[in-house]
Amino acid sequence: MKKKLIIKIGTSTLTAGTNRISFAVIESLARQIVELKKEFDIVIVSSGAIATARQFVEINGYHRNVDSKQAMAAIGQTKLMELYDGIFRTFGLNIAQILLTYRDFENETANENTRNTINKLWEVDYIPIVNENDTVSIEEIVLGDNDKLSALVAVITAADLLILVSDIDGVYTCNPHLHKEAELITEVTDLDSVAHCIEEKESTLGTGGMSSKVHAAEICKKHGVEMWIVNGQRENYIIQALNGTIPFTKFTAVAVKTTINDKP
Numbered sequence: 001m002k003k004k005l006i007i008k009i010g011t012s013t014l015t016a017g018t019n020r021i022s023f024a025v026i027e028s029l030a031r032q033i034v035e036l037k038k039e040f041d042i043v044i045v046s047s048g049a050i051a052t053a054r055q056f057v058e059i060n061g062y063h064r065n066v067d068s069k070q071a072m073a074a075i076g077q078t079k080l081m082e083l084y085d086g087i088f089r090t091f092g093l094n095i096a097q098i099l100l101t102y103r104d105f106e107n108e109t110a111n112e113n114t115r116n117t118i119n120k121l122w123e124v125d126y127i128p129i130v131n132e133n134d135t136v137s138i139e140e141i142v143l144g145d146n147d148k149l150s151a152l153v154a155v156i157t158a159a160d161l162l163i164l165v166s167d168i169d170g171v172y173t174c175n176p177h178l179h180k181e182a183e184l185i186t187e188v189t190d191l192d193s194v195a196h197c198i199e200e201k202e203s204t205l206g207t208g209g210m211s212s213k214v215h216a217a218e219i220c221k222k223h224g225v226e227m228w229i230v231n232g233q234r235e236n237y238i239i240q241a242l243n244g245t246i247p248f249t250k251f252t253a254v255a256v257k258t259t260i261n262d263k264p
């Protein structure tokens with residue numbers, strides 16, 4: 001049986017620091033997935049709907065107003081999937097879309113349905129691509145960046161590994177954008193030991209940042225899922241992390257897997 005791998009990729013990685021979704025980033029992901037598929041069943045958790053919409057339309061006040069953001073997400077989601085579909089197909093990869101909210105994970109029947117859908121998609125060789133259903137739920141567009149959502153997907157699928165693709169090699173002893181002396185922490189076993197290391201830049205406050213990744217790690221740890229933070233700016237970042245040829249942060253998990261019913 002294949003191992004299960006969840007890969008979360010956010011807007012900053014997908015846009016490679018520009019204001020457009022980068023075809024090259026999606027191509028690099030697809031190229032790696034062709035290799036990874038030999039060993040893993042894979043789910044991608046992808047943000048980027050709003051960033052994609054911005055290439056076509058600018059709804060007034062979408063920076064401030066949640067309803068405008070939601071409308072942007074609704075417009076961008078189909079176009080984002082078109083991009084994934086077009087690029088992944090050239091690599092012989094099939095994709096399917098799944099939209100979820102946090103509330104979906106509070107209900108065991110919904111969890112069972114999600115699990116069944118994902119398992120069936122794997123069986124017929126389709127890669128599920130998950131995003132938050134921004135029309136009915138706004139937690140991730142207001143507060144987070146799909147980090148928690150990806151942890152919940154990892155838990156309900158009993159994944160072997162969750163990889164959060166970020167703009168940085170992992171958790172440092174302090175924020176390296178603010179302190180030159182920061183050193184990468186390559187393995188975290190005790191989450192309390194990194195809490196004091198997190199220091200968000202003003203612009204990222206309230207929109208994810210490293211705090212939401214550590215929160216995702218808490219959920220994973222509690223349910224026995226290992227989580228890594230890997231730098232999406234490095235070449236072949238997932239393959240290289242798996243081969244141990246690039247630095248990254250690993251959050252080790254407790255040995256016993258529990259179910260999502262033990263509330264995250």
Ligand SMILES: Nc1ncnc2c1ncn2[C@@H]1O[C@H](COP(=O)(O)OP(=O)(O)O)[C@@H](O)[C@H]1O
Nearest residue numbers: 012166167171172174175197198199208209210
């Ligand atoms: N101790 C720390 N180690 C690494 N990054 C940190 C730390 N504290 C705060 N950060 C911030 O977290 C950012 C990564 O989170 P985020 O911006 O959400 O990334 P992404 O958009 O790639 O998911 C870093 O660029 C950095 O500014």
Ligand SMILES: N[C@@H](CCC(=O)OP(=O)(O)O)C(=O)O
Nearest residue numbers: 010011047048049050141145
């Ligand atoms: N779900 C929304 C936004 C989620 C979000 O804020 O994530 P991110 O763009 O990674 O900070 C989208 O796809 O644009």
